[in-house]
Amino acid sequence: MHIVHTIADLRSALAGRGRPAFVPTMGNLHEGHLSLVRTARQHGDVTVASIFVNRLQFLPHEDFDSYPRTWDSDCSKLQAAHCDLLFAPREADLYPEAQTFKVQPDPTLADMLEGHFRPGFFTGVCTVVMKLFSAVFATTGGGAAIFGKKDYQQLMVIQRMVQQFALPITIIAGDTARADSGLALSSRNGYLNAEQLQQAMALSQALKTLAQASRTGRIPLADLETQAIGQLQALGWEPDYLTVRLRSNLQIPSAADLATAPLVTLGAAKLGSTRLIDNLEF
Structure with a gap:
């Protein structure tokens, strides 16, 4: 598995490798993420995952600083799942300057439920996903991106964003992985x-x-x-x-x-x- 940290290195690593199938994550990976990686392998020429804890989608009182970061374990799991390429940008790589341009999702979909209790959450999600999509797909002519159904509203927001911006990306929904007890893996x-x-x-x-x-x-x-x-x-x-x-x-x-x-x-x-x-x- 090849690991890159900058957008330039990512695009260089993707050159000539066909259409990517992309799984964005915030790390601390579990079986749910790995099932998405395995799905990605069926939908592209090169399987790409990202690990980036996105500050923009955390409210001030939420757990950005304490969010679990398990780099060595994550890399081992991705390699075992036959991920081809890991994009792991540092904050300065993805946001080299303050991200003042942001993607504002449709409030009729994004301001209810999660968006009501976590105001601004989906703006942060859409902004980072759009930037990740640009990093992965801008030079490849499009591809596929896989998102889990556990984050159901997020999946719908991303689907609508891709549709409205006519992005050359197919969004594939992965089923929620569960423990034997029925608890959704998270x-x-x-x-x-x-x-x-x-x-x-x-x-x-x-x-x-x-x-x-x-x-x-x-x-x-x-x-x-x-x-x-x-x-x-x-x-x-x-x-x-x-x-x-x-x-x-x-x-x-x-x-x-x-x-x-x-x-x-x-x-x-x-x-x-x-x-x-x-x-x-x-």
Whole structure:
């Protein structure tokens, strides 16, 4: 596996190697990331991953400084997954000057749910992803990029960004990797102690219960969502939201939609000091 740190070196390493399949990450890799790398190998001529902890998508009170950085382990895992090229820019490589030009996503998609509880988050995500896309694809004529469904709203925001800017990039969605307990794999799971890891499965269970109940139409959706939040609170969680939305645009479904439309239930909640997110399509 070839490792580069600058955009110039990345473009040089990609020259003449065909169309890239790209997996952007913030490191602290787990099986979910590696499954995306394996998917990437099926969709391009050269498999590229990046590791960059993006300051722009962290709020001032969030865990940018303490976010787990596990360089040696990450490199070993990527090499074992047969990643061809790792782009690991330093902050000065990706942001050599203050990033005053930023990508502002559509507020009708980005200002709800995660965007409501983490204002500015998707602006930071879109800005870094656009810059990474430029670094990887500008001289290659396009390619594919793989994003996990665990970050469901993020995936939709990136898909819309690529569509609106007519970028020559195919966005491929990777299924959420889960532990045997049902807990969605996440880099932030490392913050949980052994007892919390056992408790953490309650989030995916709550989303499953909410999905099943919403299809019956017997109880108004808003009441079901309130019940789901209350049940997690009773277990010691601090939920931001548990909700059912249309898969197509993340808007609130109508009563008719609840019967047959493709839906997704999404949740975000703190367990102790650790904020976890998850979703379930149904």
